Amino acid sequence: MKVKICGITDVGAALAAVDSGADAIGFVFAKSKRKIDVVNARDIAAELPNDIMKVGVFVNETKEEIDRIGRVVGLTHVQLHGNESADFSKSLSLPVIKALGIEGKDSLEAIKEYPCEFLLLDGPKGKYQGGNGLSFDWNILNEQDLLGKKVILAGGLNEGNVLEAVRQVRPYMVDVSSGVETDGKKDLNKIKRFIDKVKRQS
Known part of the structure; x- marks a missing residue:
């Protein structure tokens, strides 16, 4: 089972996540309390091993800006959290992770x-398009056809519920941000415990 630690804003947390076994690091370039500037993201990404996914999170950004940030930072994937169309997704130069805020079964039609x-x-949209720390009813995925896509499960995950989430959904990857924070900052011990739990059971 792969793990993505999202909302990284400093090199210490990024390297601690990688040392603990993270497979992907997420940088938020959209409006968020975890928003990072391009130069800082570039400097952090430069310290990461080549085999780590470096994901840029965007919300209704222009193609030109996404491509520019991708080149400067050295992103490997683009995560779209807004109302981006399928054609827009196809126009990008990097592989796309399309994020959906799940309100109910009808939300899955968009895939x-x-x-x-x-x-x-992801969980339902709140103050921000994503990263609100809200989960959704994982049971609605039991009979859904996800069309062979690699599912990344996010939304309200933490070390207390991630094993149940994995058991129910069997995703390709789990994604956590607020669930490994203390007082709004990445907590290196929580990151390690979260990753250890996921990796031990997979």
């Missing part, structure tokens, strides 16, 4: 429109 390999299923 049929997207020509992407990765589908990130």
